[in-house]
Amino acid sequence: MKMNGNEIRQGNIIKHQDSLWIAVKCNAVKPGKGGAFNQVELKNILDGRKLNERFRAAETVEKVRLDQKPHTYLFAEDDMLVFMNSENYEQIRLQSEFVGDSAAYLTDSMEVEVEFYEDRPISIALPATVVLEVAETEPVVKGQTAANSFKPAILSNGVRTAVPPFVGEGERLIINTEDGSYVKRAD
Template sequence: MKMNGNEIKPGNIIKHQDTLWVAVKCNAVKPGKGGAFNQVELKNLLDGRKLNERFRSAETVERIRLDQKTHTYLYPEGDMLVFMNAENYEQIYLQADFVGDQALYLTDGMEVEVEFYEERPITVALPEQVILTVEETEPVVKGQTSANSFKPATLSNGARTNVPPFVDAGERLVINTNDGSYVKRAD
């Protein structure tokens, strides 16, 4: 699907320089002299490179639509992670580096969204929040009761995060998978 360069918005995936890019930031610029253009910060979906590019309204780019398929996380195998397609039960093997830091939050049976371009996996999206148990944390320091004080804690998946002083070992917490931060106590 073709689109004009001034229509690119953050989150759009485009084909540029024979590879796939996602628009991270877009800024419409109307200089006093010359034609208007769209200053776009792009991130390469395949290798993570960044690029700043100017697109004029007369230029056209190809907008790419990715196929989203629900997969279930099964288990790690060496440095690979095994996922199963929820519809046809086919298994795919992805490098742990491909999933990145979020691989730490994968649990057996977790459903994730895998986006494909021409049958090649491009991204893996985990649920925004997971429930984990606090394995150990420091005791509360007397007098440290201000609203913004936090203490370090180790979670059941081995991750470390900061939690409020009232959280003790053994409690179940809701954790944000994007940055590993404490959200709230689990019900």
């Protein structure tokens, strides 16, 4: 699907210079002299390179459509993570570095979305939040309130985060998988 250069938005995936790029930042610029353009910071999906490009309204780029398929996380084997397609039960193995830091939030039987381009996995999307237990934190001090102060904690998956002072060890919390931040206590 073709689109004009000024229509590129953050999160769009485009084909540019014979590779796949995701728009990380977009800034519409209207200088006093000359025509307007879209200043776009691109990140190569396949190898991680970054590129800054100017796209004018008259230029066209190809917007890429990715196939999203539901998968279930099964287990880790050495440095590979095994997922099963929820529709046809085929298994795929992905390098743990492909998933990145988000791999720490994977739990058995977790439902994820794997994006494919021409039957090649491009990215993986975890649920927005997960429930984890606090493995280690400073003890609760009587009289502390939920003011804008936080204390360090280590979660059951080994990830460090900041939690409110009233949270103690063994409590179950809802954690944001994107940045590892505390959301709220789990019910």
